[in-house]
Amino acid sequence: MARPWSYGTDRGAGAIWVVAFAAVVWVTGVAAIAVGGVRGARHRGDAAADMAALAAAARVAEGSGSACGRAEDIAAESGAWLSRCRVNGEVVDVSVTVRLKVPMGIGRLRVVSRARAGPVGRDGVPWRDTAR
Template sequence: MSVGGPAGRDRGAASIFVLAVGLVLVAAGVAGAAVGAARVGRHLARTAADLGALAGAVRAIEGRDAACARAAQLVAANGGRTRSCRLDGLDLILEVEVTVTPFPGLTRYATAVARAGPITAPVG
């Protein structure tokens, strides 16, 4: 066989193809990990907001400061940060933020809002 013939032109093509397929698989894995990290962050934010709102609502009768302080304690214990906290009557409305790091050097924030208060039954 001659080097300039048809077989000579294809030398190394399989290596390039295998590298390209490997790169696509690595990129898909990295993208999947980033999506997974975002979903976990969203769930953590929801959990922290729900638990914080429930804990704060128990103290709503004592006023905004007591309710929000208790809510902030549980939010921090769940790895979150309180963005806002307010009372609407006896309902506590809490907004929470959780830091998500899908890749080293890339920081994003997942937020969630929760509301908790006394149960109200319709009259009649």
């Protein structure tokens, strides 16, 4: 009696393909989440650096210690760590670091963002010392 179909050598191949496809979808999903987390940390770091630089620039007249102290407070409140603060005349240059843990065994990453702030001239154009 003839069989209408036979397992032959393909027995169980469909299950292996389903498991392989599920693994690819899972790895792609976790990678997308990791990339999204890094991008979110980058945006948070950029915002923290901008706010810290503006806060420090507002306190430059009180001295560089006061300006950098305020920048450190603002960075900490934003979930970042102030890694550098330099006052050059009336211009403040800050760097902040955001730490995050990335899944899939990649570990911990540090995202560094920089910002500068200082006085502006007429019409919002940055002020420059032309007496050089």
